Amino acid sequence: MRESDANRIRQLQLLATISDEAFAQITRGALVQTFPAGANLIYEADSVDFLYILIDGMVELQGHWHDKESTLAVLRPISTFILAAVVLDAPALMAARTLSRSQIVMLPAETFRAAMREDPGFSVAVAQELSGCYRGLVRTIKNHKLRSGTERLANYLLTQQVRQGGGDTVELLYEKRILASLLDLTPESLSRAFAQLDKYGVAVTGSRVVIGNAAGLRKLARPNALIDNHQPPRGDVQGKAAKELWPLPGDRGCGMEVE
Structure with missing residues (x-):
């Protein structure tokens, strides 16, 4: 290597x-x-x-x-x-x-x-990583069981908004059928969820999503630190929205969180 x-x-x-x-x-x-x-x-x-x-x-x-x-x-x-x-x-x-x-x-x-x-120290690091995986899985289960499909999509878009720099435009990184499956939705349900977000200024063109009313979207999504684990981009993220989306210490998720 x-x-x-x-x-x-x-x-x-x-x-x-x-x-x-x-x-x-x-x-x-x-x-x-x-x-x-x-x-x-x-x-x-x-x-x-x-x-x-x-x-x-x-x-x-x-x-x-x-x-x-x-x-x-x-x-x-x-x-x-x-x-x-x-x-x-x-x-x-x-x-x-x-x-x-x-x-x-x-x-x-x-x-x-x-x-x-x-290496005992390495064993501790592996245990911590697996604990993060477990917590990420719990977050995903709570997200799927306690929220509607529209709420799941709204939180996904807020996650991507933070991870992609905090602007008004979010790029969907993979096909919508994969996004639907990731959010535990059918493709038809995903389309309906996007339509329901139209009133919050969410406009979709291909893989490009414009969030015209982020405050309204956050009000609908109600991001919660005990469910969501939004990772900020490198550097400090400022503002009330960023603080609402900040992950709890020690949580990583090992890919089991909703990306």
């Missing part, structure tokens, strides 16, 4: 405090691969030989049952996935595929577990 790639993944909170010896151990034998859009990385029930770290591109995590499939999360850099399966040496519960050309670091699972056994 190139030094530049090693430095990038070392920025992850999961790996920030690992000893140099343990880091060298888990990156020995690591693979760095570039995949085209639409590449299947993992299938459900696969044995897990690597921890995956997305360093460029976009990855969708999916669940399947008979002829149905659902988007569970959409990941952007830098993100790990299937950490719990690696720790437990268990089959994957989710499938993963690329939504765009993606570069992924693959750390051997066995050496990862060995480093956990030998």
Whole structure:
């Protein structure tokens, strides 16, 4: 693995405090691969030989049952996935595929577990990461069970507004059918939810969404720190809206939050 790639993944909170010896151990034998859009990385029930770290591109995590499939999360850099399966040496519960050309670091699972056994500080970091994953999953469940589809969409748009710099225009980063599945909606329900947001100044043209009345949208969405985990862009985010959307300390979500 190139030094530049090693430095990038070392920025992850999961790996920030690992000893140099343990880091060298888990990156020995690591693979760095570039995949085209639409590449299947993992299938459900696969044995897990690597921890995956997305360093460029976009990855969708999916669940399947008979002829149905659902988007569970959409990941952007830098993100790990299937950490719990690696720790437990268990089959994957989710499938993963690329939504765009993606570069992924693959750390051997066995050496990862060995480093956990030998480096107590690293084990604590893994426990903290998995705790963040659990809390992110709880947030997602609460979002889906306690809010209407329109409220879920409103909060999604507010999340993206913060993450994309706080302006009035939000770019949808993937197809609307994926967004619908991510929000636990049908494509038809998503269209109706967008129509209901028209009164709040939300106008959609292709992948471009203009938010004409952010204050009204926040009043409808009622963002809540115990459900939402909006990540601000780099640097300080100012204003009342940013404070309402600020995440609680320690929450990361491991891709299980609503992106």
